[in-house]
Amino acid sequence: MNIDMIRAADARLQGHKRVTPLLSSPFLDEIAGRRVLIKAECLQHTGSFKFRGAFSAISALSAAQRAKGILAFSSGNHAQGVALAAKLHGVPSVIIMPKDAPAIKINNTRALGGEVILYDRDTEDRDALGEAMERDRGLTLVRPFDDPQVIAGQGTAGLEIAVQAADMGISDAQVLVCCGGGGLTSGIATALAADAPKMRVCPVEPAGFDDTARSLVAGTHQTNAQTSGSICDAIVTPSPGKLTFPILKDLCARGYAVTDEQALKAIKLAFQRLKIVLEPGGAVALAAALFHGDALSHDTVIAVASGGNIDDDMFRRALEVKL
Amino acid sequence: MNIDMIRAADARLQGHKRVTPLLSSPFLDEIAGRRVLIKAECLQHTGSFKFRGAFSAISALSAAQRAKGILAFSSGNHAQGVALAAKLHGVPSVIIMPKDAPAIKINNTRALGGEVILYDRDTEDRDALGEAMERDRGLTLVRPFDDPQVIAGQGTAGLEIAVQAADMGISDAQVLVCCGGGGLTSGIATALAADAPKMRVCPVEPAGFDDTARSLVAGTHQTNAQTSGSICDAIVTPSPGKLTFPILKDLCARGYAVTDEQALKAIKLAFQRLKIVLEPGGAVALAAALFHGDALSHDTVIAVASGGNIDDDMFRRALEVKL
Numbered sequence: 221m222n223i224d225m226i227r228a229a230d231a232r233l234q235g236h237k238r239v240t241p242l243l244s245s246p247f248l249d250e251i252a253g254r255r256v257l258i259k260a261e262c263l264q265h266t267g268s269f270k271f272r273g274a275f276s277a278i279s280a281l282s283a284a285q286r287a288k289g290i291l292a293f294s295s296g297n298h299a300q301g302v303a304l305a306a307k308l309h310g311v312p313s314v315i316i317m318p319k320d321a322p323a324i325k326i327n328n329t330r331a332l333g334g335e336v337i338l339y340d341r342d343t344e345d346r347d348a349l350g351e352a353m354e355r356d357r358g359l360t361l362v363r364p365f366d367d368p369q370v371i372a373g374q375g376t377a378g379l380e381i382a383v384q385a386a387d388m389g390i391s392d393a394q395v396l397v398c399c400g401g402g403g404l405t406s407g408i409a410t411a412l413a414a415d416a417p418k419m420r421v422c423p424v425e426p427a428g429f430d431d432t433a434r435s436l437v438a439g440t441h442q443t444n445a446q447t448s449g450s451i452c453d454a455i456v457t458p459s460p461g462k463l464t465f466p467i468l469k470d471l472c473a474r475g476y477a478v479t480d481e482q483a484l485k486a487i488k489l490a491f492q493r494l495k496i497v498l499e500p501g502g503a504v505a506l507a508a509a510l511f512h513g514d515a516l517s518h519d520t521v522i523a524v525a526s527g528g529n530i531d532d533d534m535f536r537r538a539l540e541v542k543l
Numbered sequence: 544m545n546i547d548m549i550r551a552a553d554a555r556l557q558g559h560k561r562v563t564p565l566l567s568s569p570f571l572d573e574i575a576g577r578r579v580l581i582k583a584e585c586l587q588h589t590g591s592f593k594f595r596g597a598f599s600a601i602s603a604l605s606a607a608q609r610a611k612g613i614l615a616f617s618s619g620n621h622a623q624g625v626a627l628a629a630k631l632h633g634v635p636s637v638i639i640m641p642k643d644a645p646a647i648k649i650n651n652t653r654a655l656g657g658e659v660i661l662y663d664r665d666t667e668d669r670d671a672l673g674e675a676m677e678r679d680r681g682l683t684l685v686r687p688f689d690d691p692q693v694i695a696g697q698g699t700a701g702l703e704i705a706v707q708a709a710d711m712g713i714s715d716a717q718v719l720v721c722c723g724g725g726g727l728t729s730g731i732a733t734a735l736a737a738d739a740p741k742m743r744v745c746p747v748e749p750a751g752f753d754d755t756a757r758s759l760v761a762g763t764h765q766t767n768a769q770t771s772g773s774i775c776d777a778i779v780t781p782s783p784g785k786l787t788f789p790i791l792k793d794l795c796a797r798g799y800a801v802t803d804e805q806a807l808k809a810i811k812l813a814f815q816r817l818k819i820v821l822e823p824g825g826a827v828a829l830a831a832a833l834f835h836g837d838a839l840s841h842d843t844v845i846a847v848a849s850g851g852n853i854d855d856d857m858f859r860r861a862l863e864v865k866l
Contacts, residue, residue, distance in 0.1 A: 239564075246654070267818050498818075539858065
């Protein structure tokens with residue numbers, strides 16, 4: 221994965237991706253004690269940045285291979301991104317989801333054109349199911365982050381940040397990115413290393429699930445003690461990716477971790493001050509910008525708000541939190 | 544007011560206004576039975592389009608006049624737009640607000656740099672208070688809609704719609720605009736008459752407060768029977784403006800009215816499908832696009848979502864509404 225692949229992905233995405241705005245509020249600047257800009261990827265198609273990587277990967281396939289169809293494993297944002305990107309290419313997609321995934325996510329994925337196959341987490345082998353699909357139907361698997369074309373697609377958000385920040389006269393900033401497997405963070409870091417080399421990219425994770433931050437300290441892949449228990453479900457992953465971690469190690473100095481309560485506060489403040497809807501996993505970078513000021517390195521911080529697929533109950537919970 | 548004034552306002556606003564995105568969702572298209580694009584002015588500075596008109600009017604003053612300061616009457620979005628626009632010009636602003644205005648709006652206006660003067664609706668004469676301010680301190684009044692430079696500023700949203708729609712290959716559409724005094728509607732209609740002449744602009748109002756729709760039918764200024772009682776407080780006005788109505792009469796065929804419940808449903812759908820926050824008065828155009836399909840004239844509808852300054856309780860109420 222390199223900058224040329226990101227530029228090529230960007231060319232393929234022209235007219236399909238949404239160029240999401242860089243938002244701000246004097247009220248948030250005051251809380252953070254510095255200038256804060258928010259890259260609102262919640263406004264991307266399907267409500268998260270995942271559409272970029274999915275479209276990039278699908279558009280990079282040969283027409284013949286693509287026509288056989290796309291396969292993905294996901295119960296969340298990646299599922300919706302792949303389903304819509306496949307639909308826009310006029311090819312079928314099969315999304316393998318756990319039987320106990322929320323009905324709304326299953327319905328959304330179907331409504332976007334995905335063929336949803338449900339499996340039982342306890343009794344069925346997800347990977348075996350997927351391999352059979354690849355073999356029998358000739359489907360191509362699009363991974364959520366450990367795929368060069370997926371990383372390249374996420375990196376197109378970084379190209380936009382470089383242009384939008386330059387338009388505002390900003391070349392020097394700390395860029396905080398919500399980080400699960402590291403696809404978005406490594407893509408943006410690669411793009412900015414080329415187009416805005418004075419910017420410093422740092423991953424942000426939920427406290428207790430900061431495998432990437434600890435891996436950066438250790439220099440080797442670290443894993444989380446637990447695999448569930450955060451409200452930031454979209455970015456809870458066991459360990460950084462095989463392809464993403466070497467990029468992060470090369471380009472990111474350190475990571476940050478925020479609590480669930482800080483993520484909820486960031487959701488409420490984004491509602492009040494930016495008029496955007498964030499999900500917990502999409503709010504951790506903004507939370508770090510607002511509440512970790514002492515540990516930040518730059519006077520200007522760009523926080524990537526990576527997604528907004530939150531259900532009504534969780535949003536109500538965020539509105540109830542005390543600021 | 545004419546297209547040249549809008550283009551001049553747009554030049555003055557460069558680098559200051561936010562170019563708000565044109566959003567969409569296949570789920571909303573399905574509900575509406577047509578293509579729906581949403582111009583997300585809730586993402587404008589201060590959370591509503593009002594910043595455009597305020598900045599336009601203040602930037603059009605001579606430097607000497609501007610330096611003496613700006614005056615506005617408002618308990619809502621106009622207050623915040625004027626306060627921030629004055630601050631960006633480095634000049635003082637005085638905002639006259641009713642004593643019983645919500646504390647959050649008073650605090651926000653102050654935090655944006657406005658000097659807030661509170662008056663008692665029952666015992667004090669607002670206009671006399673303002674005239675004394677103009678006379679004694681040399682302040683310049685910026686009206687909420689009946690001012691050519693304010694209308695020209697709001698019209699810059701129309702210039703953006705023309706460019707953004709053309710980029711998507713759209714030249715022919717019905718454009719629905721949330722309408723109070725008619726500043727935004729008349730500005731957008733003038734801009735589109737020049738830059739996208741096949742588009743048809745129509746005002747949307749709350750049911751029971753459809754003075755503009757009835758005025759368009761009658762051909763003369765009509766008034767509303769009541770002055771309060773809608774949750775769409777931002778766009779409840781007694782009658783169309785003196786300057787705005789002749790423009791609306793010339794360029795708008797008809798108006799639409801939506802119920803409070805339809806506005807709440809539009810808020811909930813914008814939350815779920817677009818990841819933006821709307822206030823009731825800022826959601827009526829989207830509500831008409833979604834729920835008045837039978838009365839719409841075009842296969843593509845552009846709904847201007849004019850503002851997002853909603854308090855937590857009202858937003859909770861919208862989340863509770865049945866879709």
